[in-house]
Amino acid sequence: MSLDISQDGQGAIAEARRQAEICNACRYCEGYCDVFPAMFRERAFSDADITQLANLCHNCRGCYYACQYTEPHAFALNIPAALSEVRAESWERYAWPAGLGGQFHRSGVAVAAALVAGIALMLLAMWSWAPASGDGFYAYLSHTVMVAIFAPAFLFPALPLYLGLRRYWAEVGGGPVGWAHLKEAAARTANMKNLSGGQGQGCNFEQEDRYSNARRHAHQATLWGFLLCFASTSSGTVLHYGFGLEAPYGFFSLPKLLGVPGGVLLTIGAFSLAWLKTKADPALGSASRWGGEMAFVLLLGATGLGGLVLYAATGSALVPSVLALHLGTVLTLFLLTPYSKMAHGAYRFAALVRDAQARP
Amino acid sequence: MSDPSGTTWDVIVAGGGNAGLCAAIEAAERGASVLILDVAPKAYRGGNSRHTRNFRCMHQGPLSVLTDSYDEDEYFDDLLRVTKGKTDEDLARMTIRMSEECLPWMEAHGVRFQPSLSGTLSLSRTNAFFLGGGKALVNAYYNTAEDLGVSVIYEANVTHIDIAEGRFSGLDVEIGGQTKRIKGKTLVLASGGFQANIDWLAEAWGPAARNFLIRGTPYNRGRVLRDMLDQGADSVGDPTQCHAVAIDGRAATFDAGIVTRLDCVPFSVVVNKNGERFYDEGEDVWPKRYAIWGRLVAGQPEQVGFAVIDSQAINDFMPSVFPPETADTIEGLAQKLGLPGNALKETIDAYNAACRPGTFEPNDLDGLSTEGLDPPKTNWARPITEPPYYGYMLKTGVTFTYLGLKVDRTSRVSTAAGKLENVWAAGEIMAGSILGEGYLAGFGMTIGTVFGRIAGQEAAAHVA
Numbered sequence: 001m002s003l004d005i006s007q008d009g010q011g012a013i014a015e016a017r018r019q020a021e022i023c024n025a026c027r028y029c030e031g032y033c034d035v036f037p038a039m040f041r042e043r044a045f046s047d048a049d050i051t052q053l054a055n056l057c058h059n060c061r062g063c064y065y066a067c068q069y070t071e072p073h074a075f076a077l078n079i080p081a082a083l084s085e086v087r088a089e090s091w092e093r094y095a096w097p098a099g100l101g102g103q104f105h106r107s108g109v110a111v112a113a114a115l116v117a118g119i120a121l122m123l124l125a126m127w128s129w130a131p132a133s134g135d136g137f138y139a140y141l142s143h144t145v146m147v148a149i150f151a152p153a154f155l156f157p158a159l160p161l162y163l164g165l166r167r168y169w170a171e172v173g174g175g176p177v178g179w180a181h182l183k184e185a186a187a188r189t190a191n192m193k194n195l196s197g198g199q200g201q202g203c204n205f206e207q208e209d210r211y212s213n214a215r216r217h218a219h220q221a222t223l224w225g226f227l228l229c230f231a232s233t234s235s236g237t238v239l240h241y242g243f244g245l246e247a248p249y250g251f252f253s254l255p256k257l258l259g260v261p262g263g264v265l266l267t268i269g270a271f272s273l274a275w276l277k278t279k280a281d282p283a284l285g286s287a288s289r290w291g292g293e294m295a296f297v298l299l300l301g302a303t304g305l306g307g308l309v310l311y312a313a314t315g316s317a318l319v320p321s322v323l324a325l326h327l328g329t330v331l332t333l334f335l336l337t338p339y340s341k342m343a344h345g346a347y348r349f350a351a352l353v354r355d356a357q358a359r360p
Numbered sequence: 361m362s363d364p365s366g367t368t369w370d371v372i373v374a375g376g377g378n379a380g381l382c383a384a385i386e387a388a389e390r391g392a393s394v395l396i397l398d399v400a401p402k403a404y405r406g407g408n409s410r411h412t413r414n415f416r417c418m419h420q421g422p423l424s425v426l427t428d429s430y431d432e433d434e435y436f437d438d439l440l441r442v443t444k445g446k447t448d449e450d451l452a453r454m455t456i457r458m459s460e461e462c463l464p465w466m467e468a469h470g471v472r473f474q475p476s477l478s479g480t481l482s483l484s485r486t487n488a489f490f491l492g493g494g495k496a497l498v499n500a501y502y503n504t505a506e507d508l509g510v511s512v513i514y515e516a517n518v519t520h521i522d523i524a525e526g527r528f529s530g531l532d533v534e535i536g537g538q539t540k541r542i543k544g545k546t547l548v549l550a551s552g553g554f555q556a557n558i559d560w561l562a563e564a565w566g567p568a569a570r571n572f573l574i575r576g577t578p579y580n581r582g583r584v585l586r587d588m589l590d591q592g593a594d595s596v597g598d599p600t601q602c603h604a605v606a607i608d609g610r611a612a613t614f615d616a617g618i619v620t621r622l623d624c625v626p627f628s629v630v631v632n633k634n635g636e637r638f639y640d641e642g643e644d645v646w647p648k649r650y651a652i653w654g655r656l657v658a659g660q661p662e663q664v665g666f667a668v669i670d671s672q673a674i675n676d677f678m679p680s681v682f683p684p685e686t687a688d689t690i691e692g693l694a695q696k697l698g699l700p701g702n703a704l705k706e707t708i709d710a711y712n713a714a715c716r717p718g719t720f721e722p723n724d725l726d727g728l729s730t731e732g733l734d735p736p737k738t739n740w741a742r743p744i745t746e747p748p749y750y751g752y753m754l755k756t757g758v759t760f761t762y763l764g765l766k767v768d769r770t771s772r773v774s775t776a777a778g779k780l781e782n783v784w785a786a787g788e789i790m791a792g793s794i795l796g797e798g799y800l801a802g803f804g805m806t807i808g809t810v811f812g813r814i815a816g817q818e819a820a821a822h823v824a
Contacts, residue, residue, distance in 0.1 A: 026493070026617070028490070072403055
């Protein structure tokens, strides 16, 4: 299996290099995103250069529709697809433990199976350790059990991600990271500059050669929604341990004020991304990973939606079942983070930092 | 779409490149029903515009991505220099003046510009580059045209224009293997040059033309142009004149576009197949000399040249798509390039001996000239002494031909009997009206945009 991946990797990198050398002699796409100025700084491309370019690419597809050398031309350029392949293979290669990467990237069924397992685990936990008493959720799953499951689940992804990023950084030759680099990368993430088409017109995703900001906005909603939800959960932890304020929280509490808009944004954003994905041409991405990517986006959306439904169901008989579904979804999302599309956030950010270092 | 032969179109546009699209958009915005017939399949729509990258534009001060200013007289002087005076001053100046208002019009119709590309900084004042290049421009115009209700048929091969008593009434077109007759009230001819028709090129150039490469679309075969000339349309231009540059000799016969461009000539020694030099490689900065080397190479035996550089120069120019031949000796390189080794060695030795000390400055005319060499190399004459040595084969790459239809200020086509009542021409098919010889980067798109817009406006006014 791992042998296959490495041969595959060479194939994808070699193909991306072939294409980049043609791009470098043309340069018409310089203004679309950060990939092309980075490409045009080089005269030859090492494997690491190609990996860095691939992780810098946000798959906006502007360059594909503008390209005079796409099929049926003999040069057969398809930069978005070539870089998608390299990018996904790099995440799979960096995944630790090795070999866990491929499954969830490629297979929607594997993601779904993980989700079923996560929900089953939560049901089992609720059934096995049903608390004698408690308020709100804690009536069905004690705070102790929740912490016992989720503290490791939240912390665990950090290790493989750290190990992967460390390998990435060494491979692309990253230097010591300064505040200026982080600031630039954060600014580009915050406004998704690389999905802006270079001039704010957006990308060429769901309506072919017409520009649209739909994907950029959906991605923003997803990103910010996820961060708000994460902040909501963290604020709950702080309130619980720092101030002795235990759930359930009222609407005008920090966890709810962060969590409700976060959940709404995450739900709308992720389901919009999924819908846009059904409209876009799969041949301009990593076609073999479409299923895994789609399942991941839906999992994100389900995480947001589950939280909102759970809030709406407060006090009803639905709470225990919705709780199991929601917690199972969250658990799956976190445990899969280093091995699914979720990891792209970390590598993309690293690529942006690296690019900030390399820019003249 | 429904059968196009069922309606009488207000405006039929033959050719769906930049000029045709500008005409179609202008006409449709004035309420005309418009049909574009493009001979290429959709993937290759847009003619040569698909391969273009910028638009030469007059401007009084900074305009969009253009820096500083570029006034009419300077623009016209640039044109005079490259055409050696072979231009129509009235039409040329009108084109130049109108280019300024074209740029905002282009932006308003979906075209996006970007700052001068890396490696082309010398053009940042005069040429506005399209974001994504010409295909992105073509896509933007097709979307705008579609939103205006313009109909488009791809793979539509116009075989005959029906003109009687100075009036166009319809045309014959092959679509899906069937010949249809489509009726129209007006016609805009925007079907490009004939450079992809090698037989026609050979009529003018002789067998040399068989060794030419065609840089752009294989679909500009000049069928419409020939039909119009056969019917007595006034023509302009010399059939041997064209925009031709020296490109990598390994390029495909058609459609290789920009990436086979070789920018190494000023830093090289260029020889013919006998290993002999034939022209001053360092005459001027490359963008100004880019467009003469196609003809220079065409004048050599077998229409082939070879640029030789050493490792000092390999990073002084933009990379091209094919890696150069490489060897550690001049004789070794000669062998790989298929040149006589002794002759090449003698040429390089003589050149090296004629080089004088001085400072090599790749981006400026550095005055580093040979002494006592014929022909001289008047700039960037640095000895070729540091292996590995690199060599590129050069062939003539034809961009577009100049022989075309003569038009007036309103873009109208005429015959010996006078102006045709309802036929206009725009783009490469009439560029010879302004370009007698030579070429100015980005001027083809200027001619196409200016005359395309005029033709569309005139046609719409005619049916209004």
